Amino acid sequence: MEFFETIVNSLCNNLIGGNAWLVLLNGLWVTLLISASGLLLGTIIGAILCAMRISDVGFLRTLSKIIIAFLRGSPVLLLLMVFYYVVFANSRIDAVYIAIIAFALNNGAHIAEIMRSALSAVDKKQLEAARMLGFSKFRAFLAITLPQAGRIAKPVYQNATINLIQWTSVVGYVTITDLTRTVNNIGARTGDPFFALFLGILLYLCLSYFVNFLFSIGSRKKEVL
Amino acid sequence: MIQAVNLCKSFGNLEVFKDLNININRGECVAVIGPSGTGKSVFFRTLAMLEKPDSGQVYINGTDITGKDVNINKVREKLGMVYQGFHLFSHLNVMDNITLAPLKVKKMNKSDAQKKAMELLTMVGLTDKSLSYPHQLSGGQQQRVAIARSLAMDPDIILFDEPTSALDPSMTGEVLAIIRKLARSGLTMMISTHEMSFAQDVASRVIYMDEKGIYEQGTADQIFKNPTREKTRMFIRKLKVFSYSINSRGFDMVEMNVQIELFCQKYNIEPKKVNYIQLVLEELILEVYGDSSINLQLKIDFTIEFSEERNEILISFVYDGRSFNPFEAAEESEHLGMVLIYGVSKNYGYSFENGLNTININI
Numbered sequence: 001m002e003f004f005e006t007i008v009n010s011l012c013n014n015l016i017g018g019n020a021w022l023v024l025l026n027g028l029w030v031t032l033l034i035s036a037s038g039l040l041l042g043t044i045i046g047a048i049l050c051a052m053r054i055s056d057v058g059f060l061r062t063l064s065k066i067i068i069a070f071l072r073g074s075p076v077l078l079l080l081m082v083f084y085y086v087v088f089a090n091s092r093i094d095a096v097y098i099a100i101i102a103f104a105l106n107n108g109a110h111i112a113e114i115m116r117s118a119l120s121a122v123d124k125k126q127l128e129a130a131r132m133l134g135f136s137k138f139r140a141f142l143a144i145t146l147p148q149a150g151r152i153a154k155p156v157y158q159n160a161t162i163n164l165i166q167w168t169s170v171v172g173y174v175t176i177t178d179l180t181r182t183v184n185n186i187g188a189r190t191g192d193p194f195f196a197l198f199l200g201i202l203l204y205l206c207l208s209y210f211v212n213f214l215f216s217i218g219s220r221k222k223e224v225l
Numbered sequence: 226m227i228q229a230v231n232l233c234k235s236f237g238n239l240e241v242f243k244d245l246n247i248n249i250n251r252g253e254c255v256a257v258i259g260p261s262g263t264g265k266s267v268f269f270r271t272l273a274m275l276e277k278p279d280s281g282q283v284y285i286n287g288t289d290i291t292g293k294d295v296n297i298n299k300v301r302e303k304l305g306m307v308y309q310g311f312h313l314f315s316h317l318n319v320m321d322n323i324t325l326a327p328l329k330v331k332k333m334n335k336s337d338a339q340k341k342a343m344e345l346l347t348m349v350g351l352t353d354k355s356l357s358y359p360h361q362l363s364g365g366q367q368q369r370v371a372i373a374r375s376l377a378m379d380p381d382i383i384l385f386d387e388p389t390s391a392l393d394p395s396m397t398g399e400v401l402a403i404i405r406k407l408a409r410s411g412l413t414m415m416i417s418t419h420e421m422s423f424a425q426d427v428a429s430r431v432i433y434m435d436e437k438g439i440y441e442q443g444t445a446d447q448i449f450k451n452p453t454r455e456k457t458r459m460f461i462r463k464l465k466v467f468s469y470s471i472n473s474r475g476f477d478m479v480e481m482n483v484q485i486e487l488f489c490q491k492y493n494i495e496p497k498k499v500n501y502i503q504l505v506l507e508e509l510i511l512e513v514y515g516d517s518s519i520n521l522q523l524k525i526d527f528t529i530e531f532s533e534e535r536n537e538i539l540i541s542f543v544y545d546g547r548s549f550n551p552f553e554a555a556e557e558s559e560h561l562g563m564v565l566i567y568g569v570s571k572n573y574g575y576s577f578e579n580g581l582n583t584i585n586i587n588i
Contacts (some may be wrong), residue, residue, distance in 0.1 A: 125312040129371075132273060133326035133378055134302035143329060148316050 010195045027182030035165045038103030046111025071109035084174040118153035158215045226251045232281035254408040256428035257417040265417040305380035309387040311367040313359040320355040345373040365396030385416035463533040471525040501569040508562035512551040542584040548577040
């Protein structure tokens with residue numbers, strides 16, 4: 001009974017005291033915002049880098065190779081700090097947007113490689129077969145290569161998404177109050193860090209499951225086959 | 226209908242074919258045969274502009290399609306291609322594979338496209354597979370779907386690029402039956418194939434490709450029964466040839482025999498026949514050199530042709546100098562060697578022409 005009371009007390013202290021749950025929701029929102037925007041922008045950047053990487057123009061290929069190598073090779077936290085303390089040091093851009101840019105770039109480089117490997121795994125003769133049926137190059141790509149590449153890339157892309165969400169936990173370094181920073185603050189305030197931090201882990205876990213759920217919606221009906 | 230004029234294609238230093246000319250009329254079924262690597266596939270791909278020719282033109286219904294301002298997509302709507310490896314769209318089921326192009330390229334409405342697809346599936350005998358995915362079908366079934374997919378666009382001509390080469394023998398029949406049916410219905414088609422009996426049976430014209438171009442062409446009967454040129458004959462009869470030259474009396478007969486044996490081993494010729502071949506050749510050489518009145522620097526060339534199809538061996542033995550027929554000489558006096566030759570050969574012949582003696586012996 002005493003154990004139960006301790007838990008209830010911790011819960012009240014951590015979640016209700018000082019409207020902590022509102023702060024927590026706010027942190028969650030920031031994490032979601034950075035992750036979702038980073039993913040969206042990253043996908044666009046990835047598509048552009050990938051298009052450059054497989055283009056016929058040698059200059060573009062080399063350029064994109066260098067960019068991808070640089071972005072993938074540098075830790076995202078350092079990238080974030082460079083943007084915050086150097087590149088945008090004198091601007092008034094909100095730290096959250098800077099974080100979105102940093103994560104989008106890092107994620108974009110990864111996604112570019114995911115896309116490239118998926119595209120190269122598709123049977124090119126099927127594209128040719130479509131062209132023999134009268135499809136233009138672009139429409140054959142849309143109708144044949146893209147859906148197949150998408151299917152190949154999906155599990156890796158899903159992984160990259162979950163990775164991205166977890167990596168956003170470092171944005172506290174540049175003064176952003178995200179989910180990780182929030183639970184840390186709550187723990188410090190109540191003097192009961194175990195419960196707060198554990199709650200944080202649980203929330204990240206929920207986010208991961210939510211992402212997995214989103215990805216499974218599309219494929220569920222195909223697995224029946 | 227489709228015409229190639231002075232078509233040339235090479236990859237880097239490798240010249241695939243040059244100055245290739247062909248004219249195919251509506252309703253013809255043209256079989257293209259030839260050893261692997263003689264450019265049959267590249268030829269087909271060049272006709273469809275999947276490979277850019279280095280020079281020359283391809284005309285379809287009188288329009289040159291090699292030009293830059295040609296809308297090649299429009300041309301290809303009327304030009305079907307069936308591949309060795311099927312290449313069905315793996316993310317779509319059979320029905321969608323067939324209706325994709327009619328819906329998206331021809332802008333047909335959905336019910337018409339599906340109705341047409343069902344008719345085609347009936348034709349290839351796969352109505353119950355319309356909702357299956359390509360990976361659930363056997364190779365033969367996939368190829369039949371690929372044929373239906375191609376037919377769905379109502380092409381003027383279909384190019385079949387070794388349609389049965391990737392299939393195991395139990396499945397080639399079903400695919401060939403469909404192609405045969407199409408040929409009978411008057412569809413213009415070109416088919417590159419290694420199925421000789423099928424080509425002979427179906428094709429209105431047969432083209433033998435070799436030596437960087439069309440080596441010989443004619444009706445199926447001409448090519449298969451009376452091929453006129455050397456390589457065609459060798460290919461049709463599945464001949465394996467061994468040739469050897471002797472330039473002086475002091476040649477190395479042991480080495481010659483070893484080479485003959487190696488050749489025979491390679492093609493699994495039975496040991497008894499190998500002995501016969503060696504025996505006949507040794508005796509002939511002895512006969513010819515034994516005739517002291519002939520020039521000592523006499524040159525002898527012989528070839529051994531082995532026909533896998535007929536399991537038959539033809540030795541042709543050529544030597545220069547004056548006319549000398551060992552068979553006649555043997556009649557005058559008993560020659561043990563010639564008796565041996567009579568014994569092992571099925572038939573033999575001698576001729577003298579332009580200073581060359583030729584002896585042909587079948588074993």
